[in-house]
Structures are given as C-alpha cells and as structure tokens.
Amino acid sequence: MPASFDAVHIGARVVVRWRLDPPGDAEAGTPSMTDSVGELVARTEHDVTVATREGDVVISRTRIVAAKEIPPRPSRRGAPHLAISVADLQRVMGPSWGALEREALGEWELRASRGFTQRGNSVLPMGDPGLPLSAAVDRVEAWYAARGLPARMSLSGPTAFEPADDPVGAELLSRGWTVGVRTLSLTTTTDTVADADPGGPDVRMSEELDDVWLEAYGQTRAVVPVAVAGVLEGSPRQLFGSIALGGGLAQQLGLGTPGLRDPRPVAIGRLGIAQGWAGLGAVWTDPALRGRGLAAHLTSRLAATARADGIRLMHLQVEADNATAIRLYERLGFQRHSGYVYLTNGPTT
Template sequence: MPSVPTPFDAVHIGARVVVRSRLAPAGEAPHDGPSMTDTVGTLVARDATRVVVATRHGDVSIHLDRIVAAKEIPPRPSRRGAAHLAPTVSDLQRISGPSWGALEREHLGDWELRASAGYTQRGNSVLPGGDPGIPLTDAVDAIERWYAVRGLPARVQLGGPIGFDPAGDPLGAELLRRNWSVGSLTLCLTAPTERIASADPGGADVIVSADAGPEWLEAHATTRSGAGTPAAVAVITGSPRHLFGQIRPGGGLSQKLGLRDADAAGTTPIALARLGIAHGWAGLGAVWTHPAYRGRGHAAHLTARLAAAAREDGIHLMHLQVEADNATALALYERLGFDQHSSYVYLTAPGGN
C-alpha cells in the first residue's frame, strides 16, 4: 500500500483514508492472531503522537509509532455504476477542488472561497458545495465582501449536469438576480487510471517527478499570461500531492524552430502536464506542448504515462476539466478513454469580467 508522509502531512482532516498499523508496539509480538490491521474511515484528528479515524464502528485512535503505511482513498461512492462516474456533481466538485492550488482558502460553512492574486478562475472563485451555514442572500453578500477586500471580482464556480441551466439552481438564480454574468462553460471528465494508461500511443521518454523542478516551472511560465508569477507557482504546487510530467527534445534541433540554445540541448521541456492528487483521485491539468511539436501525440503520451505513474502509486481514478469549446482537447481526452461526467460555469459579479 503506497504510503503518505507520517504524520499525515499531505492528508487533510476530513479525508477518507486507510491506515495499516501494528497491533502491538514496535518490537513486541502480538499474543495471538495477525500482527497488523487496516483501519478505513475519515481522518478526524491528529497530533504529535496519534491520529483518529472515524470508522463505521466508531472512532479509532492510532499511535503514530504503530503506523506502517497509510494513504488517502476516494470517498464512498454516492451512486451505483462505474467508480469514475459514481460521484454526484457536488461530490466531484469537492474531490477535484484540492487538485488545483490556491494562495488562500477560507470556508463559509461547506463553501470554499479561493483567492490567488487573480491567477486562473479556478484559483479565484467560490466552490459552493453544500450549505454555507447562513441564508443564501447573506452568503452571497459575504463572498462579495471577501473578494472586494482582495481587489478581486467575486466569482462562483457553479456545477451541474451537462447542459444544466444556472437559473434552475438556487444559488445560480440569486446570482443572476444580482446581474452576475455567466461564462466559461467547462466539462468535467473522469476515467479509471488503468484505462488511460493502457491507451498510451507511445513516444519520447517521459520524466515524472513529485516536484515540479526549475525546468518544468520555467517552461510553464511561457504557456500563458501570468504563469511565471509567484502566485502561479503557488497554484501549480499547491495541491496535497503532485506528479509532474515532462518531455524534453533530443539534440540537433533546427534553429528554424526558434528555440533557445538550452532547448536545442534538450534541457527545456517541450511538453508538460501535471497531476494534483487529493481524495484518492488524480486531477490532470497544465497540459501544454510547444507549438513546434504539436500534432505528434506528445500530450496523449504524457497523459498516459502520468496515469500509469498514478496507478503504480495506488491512485485508480482520474478527473480533468476542459472548456466545452476546446474541441481539439476534448477529442484527445475522449480518445484516450475519458467520459463526460458533469459541467460547471463561472458566474462573475458585475464589473468583474
């Protein structure tokens, strides 16, 4: 069972976990029967000496010196069917939330408010899963104030079934009543990691690491406006766990490609992708290929190799988000084996576009 760092540094309170532990202190043999046990449930507490896991049979306190291995696992399915399609829309929103970092995260009841100095809509919007704990109109007032203090437009990532109408959602209706605008229709895709790994078309060597590294971050800084800022780095490296993938070019590249000497020497990546790992799922993002190398299958190969690495680490489910009008990317992911699960839109307060 692949482990996470003890004492659960990479796992947040509320995550579903499995913990393998000794039944007797280290160096002592149990009196009878097995020497170890697995505890499955929700991580509800931790301190310098123990963790507490809430199981179906009650809370279990486990001393850290008895833990052999531990890992985060997906939430219990809400619906029947294939595991990657079983989560409800709100469940998948909650599962995927930590896979994209944010400089600030603050909770309003079950809602999560995220701010990242304006870098990406996901990093600067509310994830409204569940009950805000106060009346809806008061909750919207609160998030408008929260973003105003940070000099950011108030924005909500509102999820629903594919093709849903935001006006049919109570929160969506309230935001529309306040003249918030709707945009950026995005599809949520999911798949088993085994399926994606098996679809690998093959290709160049892929480097996979747990840390981004300077070369990965330097290449990513060229992919979009603001991608080289400290806020962007914090977003990219802000998930509980990560896998970063890259493909580097071979030597002897033609100068007509417009690459620097370092690129021609094979030290600067020509293709990137990232997995943010949380809740036992791997979220694919930051997929990019240098324009001179597009159309050669690098993105598909890189995605499949990251899926294989996640599978080897005990992660069996994947998700990603793709804008609904990005036909090229959507065709790529569906060809690899991703299924459409749900969708979301961003609603933005007046003056925020």
C-alpha cells in the same frame, strides 16, 4: 502515504493502518494491527481522528504504520469513475489544484491566489455554508473584496445544467453576477489512459517544480509570479511531466543533430493527486509540434506513473468549446461525467 499526513485535507476519505496497544498475539490468532477507514475529521501534533462507520477513532501518530487517501464511496452503480456523485467529484477535484489561501465557510471552501487562475480564486459551494444563503453570499463578496479580487463561485451540475435552476445560482444571478464559459469534468481510469499510449519519446517525471518546467508553463498563460509556484505545488502531492527536444526527439522530427541535449520542454503536463484520484492539468504542446501525438503520449505516461503508485482514477477539466482537446481526451478513454460554470460578481474577462 506519499505525502505528509498534514498535506491531506480535512474531509478526505482515508485508510489508516495502526498498531494496537497492547499488541495482539499471533499464535493466539489475535491481531497486532488494525485498519480504520473513514473521513479524516481532525488532526493535532500528536494524533488524528477518523470518522468510521462505528464512530470516531482517535489514533496516535506514533502508532500509524501506513495511511493513504482513498476515493469517496460511489453514489450509484456503474464504473467507479462515473459512479461518484457530482458533489463528491468536486470535492475530489478541489485539492488537486493549489490555492494560496483556503478558508471554510460551513461546508463551502473559499480559495484565493492573488488572482492567478479561476480555480485558485473561487468558492467551492458544496453543502451547507452554515448561514442563510443571502448572508453566505454577502460573506463571500466581503472576503474577496478584502483581497482586492472579484468574488467567483464554481457551480456544478450535470453536463447541461442551467445555473438559474440551482438555488445558489439563482441567488447570484439575482445580484447581477455573470456566467462564464461552461467547463466539462471528464473522468476515467489510469489503466485506460496508460494502455492508450500511442508511444513516443522519453518523458521526464518529477515531483518537484523546476525553472525549466515553469518557463514552459509560462507560455501557456499569463502567470502571477508571486502565486504560480504556490498554486502548482499546492496539492497533497503533484507530478510534473515533460518532453524535451533532447534525448532523441529532435532527430525523430528532423529538427536537430545527433547528440542534441536541449532540456527545454516542448510538451508539459501536471497531475495533482488527492483523495485517491489523479487530476490532469496544465497540458501544453509547443504550437510548432502539435498534431504529433506528444500530448497523448505524455498524458498516458503520467497515467502509468500514477497507476504504478496505486492511483486508479483520473479526472480533468476542459472548457466545453475546446473541441480539439475534448477529442484528444476522449480518444484516450476519458468520459463526460458532469460540468461546472464560474459565476463572477463583475464582468468576466
């Protein structure tokens, strides 16, 4: 597993290879190890519990040989990136973007990050909150009020669904919550995106967030300094990609002299890796260099890096009215899976 098992969210689907005790006898044809596949339901300092088809399996950490997150089971026939249900895709996407606080309300997840990003400050209402709906919404409103934040929910469905047709959406609308811009969830395979690479300059990859990448990210949106690093580094694993003017790009574009070593990124992107999927986000290109294929090349290189690490599926979220970005992603092979909207208990800004 690329990240510590402690970084894997409870509820993720995993496969764990572990040593049997007593070990088997190879000459007698009995195994010395076994695999447990299922949902990670608990962990302690000493062991983990995986809910398999045969029941819960408690595995001592000292016996674990290898482990990794794997995608949820498909809910219908078709390509794996489209066969996943809307709810399962939302569960996959949730940990691919960080949050400073996460708290469970039944099967709902409440997230807060001092107001930095809507995803980092919203409820993922999947399943049963463990309370009557009205009481659950009361709890949500109080939880965010205690943090000085507006309550917000990410409500998902088919690409053209109406929030009022969803029981949660109807409850929120009856309370005066407002509906924000519709967002599309696009999915594909890492093979598809990696193979669509138009080519381009060197791409720097790092699992660590550094000041140079973060400075470029600050050009894409207003950041909350006390929250930004925690959110960007808050996935089980993340990968930061960038293209800088140095390393030959400036000469290619006729913007610099030979030997230029300018480390400042002119294009960036991030993958948040969770539950066997790679989630693309934070894609940005310097406005002066747009239309030159840098975003497509960077995205393809990120996909190729994830593929080399055994990740086969990708997702991203893009606002439904961002036609330029949608064209880019669809050229790379992404397809429309579902959508979501944010509902907020106050004016949207």
